[in-house]
Amino acid sequence: xxxxxxxxxxxxxxxxxxxxxxxxxxxxxxxxxxxxxxxxxxxxxxxxxxxxxxxxxxxxxxxxxxxxxxxxxxxxxxxxxxxxxxxxxxxxxxxxxxxxxxxxxxxxxxxxxxxxxxxxxxxxxxxxxxxxxxxxxxxxxxxxxxxxxxxxxxxxxxxxxxxxxxxxxxxxxxxxxxxxxxxxxxxxxxxxxxxxxxxxxxxxxxxxxxxxxxxxxxxxxxxxxxxxxxxxxxxxxxxxxxxxxxxxxxxxxxxxxxxxxx
Amino acid sequence: xxxxxxxxxxxxxxxxxxxxxxxxxxxxxxxxxxxxxxxxxxxxxxxxxxxxxxxxxxxxxxxxxxxxxxxxxxxxxxxxxxxxxxxxxxxxxxxxxxxxxxxxxxxxxxxxxxxxxxxxxxxxxxxxxxxxxxxxxxxxxxxxxxxxxxxxxxxxxxxxxxxxxxxxxxxxxxxxxxxxxxxxxxxxxxxxxxxxxxxxxxxxxxxxxxxxxxxxxxxxxxxxxxxxxxxxxxxxxxxxxxxxxxxxxxxxxxxxxxxxxx
Numbered sequence: 001x002x003x004x005x006x007x008x009x010x011x012x013x014x015x016x017x018x019x020x021x022x023x024x025x026x027x028x029x030x031x032x033x034x035x036x037x038x039x040x041x042x043x044x045x046x047x048x049x050x051x052x053x054x055x056x057x058x059x060x061x062x063x064x065x066x067x068x069x070x071x072x073x074x075x076x077x078x079x080x081x082x083x084x085x086x087x088x089x090x091x092x093x094x095x096x097x098x099x100x101x102x103x104x105x106x107x108x109x110x111x112x113x114x115x116x117x118x119x120x121x122x123x124x125x126x127x128x129x130x131x132x133x134x135x136x137x138x139x140x141x142x143x144x145x146x147x148x149x150x151x152x153x154x155x156x157x158x159x160x161x162x163x164x165x166x167x168x169x170x171x172x173x174x175x176x177x178x179x180x181x182x183x184x185x186x187x188x189x190x191x192x193x194x195x196x197x198x199x200x201x202x203x204x205x206x207x208x209x210x211x212x213x214x215x216x217x218x219x220x221x222x223x224x225x226x227x228x229x230x231x232x233x234x235x236x237x238x239x240x241x242x243x244x245x246x247x248x249x250x251x252x253x254x255x256x257x258x259x260x261x262x
Numbered sequence: 263x264x265x266x267x268x269x270x271x272x273x274x275x276x277x278x279x280x281x282x283x284x285x286x287x288x289x290x291x292x293x294x295x296x297x298x299x300x301x302x303x304x305x306x307x308x309x310x311x312x313x314x315x316x317x318x319x320x321x322x323x324x325x326x327x328x329x330x331x332x333x334x335x336x337x338x339x340x341x342x343x344x345x346x347x348x349x350x351x352x353x354x355x356x357x358x359x360x361x362x363x364x365x366x367x368x369x370x371x372x373x374x375x376x377x378x379x380x381x382x383x384x385x386x387x388x389x390x391x392x393x394x395x396x397x398x399x400x401x402x403x404x405x406x407x408x409x410x411x412x413x414x415x416x417x418x419x420x421x422x423x424x425x426x427x428x429x430x431x432x433x434x435x436x437x438x439x440x441x442x443x444x445x446x447x448x449x450x451x452x453x454x455x456x457x458x459x460x461x462x463x464x465x466x467x468x469x470x471x472x473x474x475x476x477x478x479x480x481x482x483x484x485x486x487x488x489x490x491x492x493x494x495x496x497x498x499x500x501x502x503x504x505x506x507x508x509x510x511x512x513x514x515x516x517x518x519x520x521x522x523x524x
Binding site: 250 | 300512
């Protein structure tokens, strides 16, 4: 475990701490090298968002939760970055929405699978799909190891929650007729554009918020909310996120104090 | 050397090839782990720019070149990402503007210094500053190994070209009264905001363009251009870059074909 001793009063404390989790994840073989670069892309978009959950993202999260609650066989696909960033939250979310966790990697190796399995078990996961060769099934549309899914998991599910996913895989899952929910800070990524529901937010904030929404919907009748939300469409919400980012950039360009650093 | 065999007709070929250079750079000890995340942040902003040089960046590049040509002791500070991304161009640029190269690292180690030295010598560098302990000088404003500079280089220069630099160091150099020129795709980074001239562009495109500007200015009198350009101010150009990015996001949000992926 590295410890760069980031001072708690550092203006970038949270962002630097999360960055350390990802770098530690690479050291522990949980995160692939390309996962570090992907994390950097996320950092940039999150910075533009203002590093807090914007109003449109709450709508995206509610829509995602309702879709998962209404699915027959929901499944959560976990990769290295998800396991490194929020293992406890993703395990907790999996339990309260009754959606099993499937380890599904872009850069697959036994070593990485084992490392991710260890992280998720430590975070309280009971059972993990995606790692038993007896249940491997193939998505023909994809090449190499990326095509392998679990017959009890992604293969037979109607709704897949795949945070931080690759565009080709998102598209392949959609072509198989599945509902795909993702979290991706880049509203223009192929994943964001291809998903049924895209959450344009930092996964660190999104999953805890989604847990609260599940509890809220479980606690009381939500037919009217459901009807209202189910009308929202992913394209319109993505456009709202782009507009929000554009407005933020303009706002920042007018902040005099920003330009008085030197 | 990894070889993921990125097909040349892949829509993201150039971006993926550059990404491979950075990952190879980490394997060869040239690039620090945090350098991968920083590269990802750059990718995101470059994507927003449209992955081509925008008009305002050409102005920033011209202004940077004029500042370097008019400096008494210009110096170029090179870190791991610069060495991994454009070793040949940075060596060529150093020669035509008569500005020596100084290896100056945020995460300094003998191993990384040697790896970067090797890359730059292979790219044709004759002489490198920043690696001879006999000439180490200290910037008091900075902590740890980040404070070490070369007495023949950064310490005595009036104008430092530091592409892809850290914010604290940029600020420290400015406080020492030096003119600081940087390349940084994030117009809101502390480096961008603190520099005397910020180039909001991908270094891969910026340095070759700057080489052409040097040749142009060397070939003919440029007094009128100089006078005109020297009036440009960094803040206004950064604001122009933010406005450009905001406009691009709005434009993209209206591109129907983008949303017809699935």
